[in-house]
Amino acid sequence: MSSVLLSVEKAEVVYKRAITAVQGISLSVRDGQIVALLGTNGAGKSTTLRAISGFLGLDDARVTEGAITFDGHRIENRPPHEIARRGVVLVPEREKVFQNLTVAENLAAPVPRAADKRRLEDQIYQFFPRLADLRGRVGGLLSGGERQMLAIASALMCRPRLLMIDELSLGLAPVVVQDLTRRLIMIRDQLGIAILLVEQSAAVALSISDYAYVMENGRIVLDGDRERLNSHQDVQEFYLGQSDGNGQDSTTARRSYRDVKQYRRSRRWYG
Amino acid sequence: MQLFINIIVLASIYALIACGYVLIYRVSRVLNLAHGELMMLGAYLVLATASLFAGHPLVALGAAVLLSIVVGAMVYVFLMRKMTGEMVLAAILTTVALGILIRGVIVLVWSAQQQYPAQALNLANPSLTLVGDGHISLWSAVLVATNILVYGALFGFLRFGRWGMRMRAAGQNPLLAAQRGINLHTVYALAWGLSTLTGALAGILMALDSGVTGSMPIIALKAFPAALVGGLDSLAGGLVGALIIATAEVLLIYYVDPLLSDVVPFLVLLAMLIVRPWGLFGTREELDRV
């Protein structure tokens, strides 16, 4: 089995010296693994990713407890550029591109430039042909999906060892999502990059990840490999929207959005 | 002819000062209101180095210039670094406070008296006669030349290096920039060092031309409209803006009323901004894309 690339141990994140958003979670990502982080609103998924990448500074937040280790180095509360240079790159959920730089400049700005940047650039333009058309346009004027593409592309330009994507499919058209997931697997296979992603569509997440964690209220409540989660009743019911989650044949019985009942189950996993 | 020379000299002064504003604005969206004081400090540093390297004016000048880069970088490391990510207005106010501090220290060290670095260095300031019976003093001429050099060097540096772009990136979204591996501290310290350097050059050359007193920082304030007309984040803008403002000012003094020379640059600025709210060459600050 491959070695552990990233490990988070009992990490706790506190906002504004007052609000605990992540409460002692532990998770790990191995070399070449794709790991998904699922969870409800406000579970602390984004916070976790930001803590790993040192992105917390501006929100007056810090990792107050626990350890984050990447490739044998402790990285919690380190400056983000240092973490980025070690190879941990994040696509944040908001403000993900440089608004006033053009698409081409956005791709050129990252500092740990891949050695084969020309080729990578070509690859990226091939990958997101839409971006090639937009090369000279400023980031701030792009459409939502275009921005997401650009953000992922510019993260790839850093040639990361661990790529973290917050809200992978956010605002992307289905065809792009399909393509992207396929491409990520390819990237992982070819380059050995590990990927940690937060994704709202559990179906998409579970289709590409090797391992997944489910977060709720700042804690990890469930984890396991793809098969285990796919067959977990609660996951089926609340994340995949499959009939009533009684473990029957999963692919057929999708619940319709037309007849949803009111769910009040938030506390079910507390115990 | 003399008018033309006057315009060029004044424009050079403004441009040299303006580029200091531009450099720092670019990386941090902060208007450095201590720029005038840093500029003045450069001039006073010459007095210090002059006594240190008596008899070697060039060494003394060089030392003062180097010192000013160090001062600029130190300002960042010990002060502005703490302000990264804070509200822009707070950072601007910090520069105001820094200005007060520098002014106080200068009075303490050098007293409030008028000082003449040129005298301390034993340098003369002869008037050169140009074609068409135009006159320019030696140090004004040097200032014009320096200005051209500085802009040339900065253009080269920012255009062909990746740093110009990175400075802009860092200015807009520091966190993301850091995430993309850009060391904000390097970029900022660089900007502060360069900005102080150019400011000090302006200060030193003006002081060599006509001495220095505590009121020098106010001149930096007058370079404001220049930086803004051109666009606060554009180097080329600084140059063109300085030219526009200087032309307006010189012609106004000559043909209309010298009293207006204080007000009109700002009127020009207002008129300009109404047409192009982000300056002639500046980039649009807020992209209103929803």
Add this chain to the structure above:
Amino acid sequence: MFRSTPRASGYYRTGYGQDLALIQTRTERISLAILVTLAIALPFIAGPFLLDLACQVFLASIGALSLMLLTGYAGQISLGHAGLIAAGAFTTGILAREIAAPFWITLPASALTGILLGLIFGLPSLRLRGLYLAVSTLALHFIVIYLGGEYETKRGFSTGILIDPPSLAGFKLTDGRAWYFVLLLAAAASLMICINLLRSSSGRAWRAVHARETVAEALGINVAGYKLLVFVISSSMTSVAGCLFAYYRGFVSIEAFDLFLSIQYVAMIIIGGMGSLLGALLGAAFVTLFPYLIESLLALLPNIQKFAGDIFAVNYTAFGVVMILFLVFEPLGLVGIWRRLQNYFLLWPFKYRPLTGARK
């Protein structure tokens, strides 16, 4: 023993109106009462110099509040504040000097000048943002000062215009205590106006404009209208402060309204804490009193008289240093410290607040 009806306890609100009340808890009521008593008692226990300081703080408060409204809430940065104070003061000075107008004419006239200038100062804000706007207000400041200077020179008041104290029915307002109460009232009135505006529709509109103009516009807020409105309100308040200043100090001269004054006002709202009226008040007090405080602290140092020549430069430097320390270590301003203390006591003995859901 066992009650048959369920019992409830805790703080409850039984109507939305209660949410609008300014004073909600007993602690708040008691603190307010203490504050008011102190404010009324002060002139009877303090010396004239302290009273003068208090009056300065009140005058500054009016200006700071109005700037807070403009910058802290509506997001329109202005460096023209000194110009507006000057406009009010000059309106008063000119009217008092030229037609011997009494204060009940000069005061509304100053407010009117403020309204007009507010419209003019506000116009660039329809196009400009941020620092560009700030510098354009700076331009207007220079214009006001230029006009004031022309007036002074042309009329031969080269060392400033002297103004007699305001009088009503034979009573002349010269006494320090009387002034204290007048200015206290004026500051309190300004505060109430700001509070009221901010808790109603206009206040929300301004904050929306501050956050994102395009979005505010799409929500049905007339952005241009509200920008001008905040400029007009803020300017007229500021001009009134200028009028009061002119009467209180008994003079008007352009030098009293230099750029540094504008910067001091900006300093007040930042040091106090952006986006908080309390911050404006704290900031006004801090920036006004601070130099005196340093002075008296420095005077405590032994052997200080020996350095009499340098002491003021040291003083001046110290002002810069403390301001820097303050900004670096408490960028949220005095209000930040205040909230931190509050939080500390509210949460004690816990260090952190639990996850979401808690009120405020």
Add this chain to the structure above:
Amino acid sequence: GMTLALALPAAAQDAYVVGLTGALTGPPSSTYAPAVDALRIYIDRVNGAGGVNGHKIKLILEDDSAQPSKAAANTKKLITQDKAILVVNASLSSTYAPIMQETKNAGVPLLFASGVCPKSVYPPADPLQFCTTGYAANYDSQAALDFIKATAKGDIKIGFSAMAIPLSRGEIDHAESLAKTMGMTPVDKEVIPPPTADYTPFATKLKNAAPNWVYSWAPWVTQVRTLEALRKLGWTGDMIAWAHLESEAELARLKDENFYVIGANALFQDGLPIHKDIEAAAKAAGSKYPATMMTEGWIGGMAIEAALKSAGWPADAAKVRTALENLKLDTKGLRGGVIEWNKTNHFRTRVDYRVYKWSGGKITRVQDWKTYTVK
């Protein structure tokens, strides 16, 4: 004396309390700080010699950075908290209005020492205001223009230069109309804003108006920068300017043989015994300002000492005021004559002007005391 005013009752004083507010920091401090330093040294010396009438003088300094509001607050403090019986102003004219107001309200006499004399000390004088300063509006220009008239050969085409502050502008306007009545031709008047990066544009216009004389009455910077810019442009005419405290050092720096300074103070170059005295005192006190800039402060100190002496002990504001009103001060040659005040004249009964310039490798006097009677 920089204690915050708490509500303490004034302690019984055993010294004469004199308060001073001056521009000790900020841009104009280059002119005022030396004067204040001199005044302080002078008073220290008086105290060292036993004080006045057996009592020390407690001089309380406050800094107003030439800001009117600060000056007002200072004055209020000096009067109400420190109980000063005399307030001294050593600051820019911008501070005059508030200080006049505050002292008037409190009935405390006000002495201008080193800032320009305001009109209110001219006859008929404001009962509370006095001025020892060498330079003063109207008379200065009269004397300067008289000198030009006497010195110049042929037609006089005169140019003016002022700083864009109301005081300087007012005086230059006055000089302009005066020049016309004296048969001179005013050709140009430059009003130059105080912060100016380059004086050449102004000088260009001035030069192109082709004056053979230029007169400037403004803070020293404006005067000397105008001259330097004119010279740079190749103008060779004569210029006369007010002899501020800086002038002695500056004449030596400029070495311009066609540049005259006119003033009411004897320059140190005259080498009077009192000059030696001042030099020695400055050195002993370790002042960082040159002795040549101390005349105004010194005279101010002399006036204070003399007034307190005749006010007796214990003195209050009213007594000091009466003493000032009858002051007759021998300036020991620092000025052309005595400074003498009476009920209606708090300026002086006569003003004397000397003119200096650089010539033959040193500063030389080109006109000895010329007296004007003040009416």
Add this chain to the structure above:
Amino acid sequence: MAELAVDNLSLRFGGLTVLDNVSFAVETGELFALIGPNGAGKTSALNCISGIYRGTGAVRFRGQDILGLKPHQIARQGLARTFQHGELFAQMSVLENLLTGRHARIGTHPLAEMLFLPSVKRAEIAHREAVERIIDVVELERYRHAPVGALPFGLQKIVGFARALALEPTTLLLDEPSAGLNREERENLARFILRIKHELNVTIVWIEHDMQMISDLADRVHVLDYGRTLAEGRPEVVLNDPAVLAAYLGTAA
């Protein structure tokens, strides 16, 4: 008559044609979905309708031409919208955000507000009550006073939705309201949408990338591709259109 009719709407930025003669009409009470690849011009179309962009052609709202009106004038007519990126006022509480969204319905005079006259107070309370009803509908009671900036992204989308509702619009423009929501939250959102549609008979124009939600909920679908109309019709028809499949849905929709 159609509630909202877009006629030959075109929009260009510099050389780029963002919308090219797009036409559609939305009936009263209809749930009309707008889909298309990234950069197709969906948001831009919404921006044109709500007056943020100035396109050419015609936009008629309840028979009246609103093209060329200012955004705030359009909002006043009862046309509210949400934003793709939330665009909430982060410093304000949920409640204040909603009250701000209701601005157009609150008509108190600034002078009266200065003194907080009884009339102002009454208005504040009345509008507060109205807003509380909306908070009830979208189940945000817990967060009423929480500053929006600190809420998780998913909840912010709901707040954005609620803020648009606060205007009591007759037509609601939704720009990817489900982005950033997980399955469960989407179900909640679907519930809210159906509820306002049925209970309040609000007309809805809805941009969406979740095909399941579209096919389950939408009455009609309009597909844009590079600014041009690709297809329009019932979801089950449109979503099986080969052209749409190729341009937008990919193979396995």
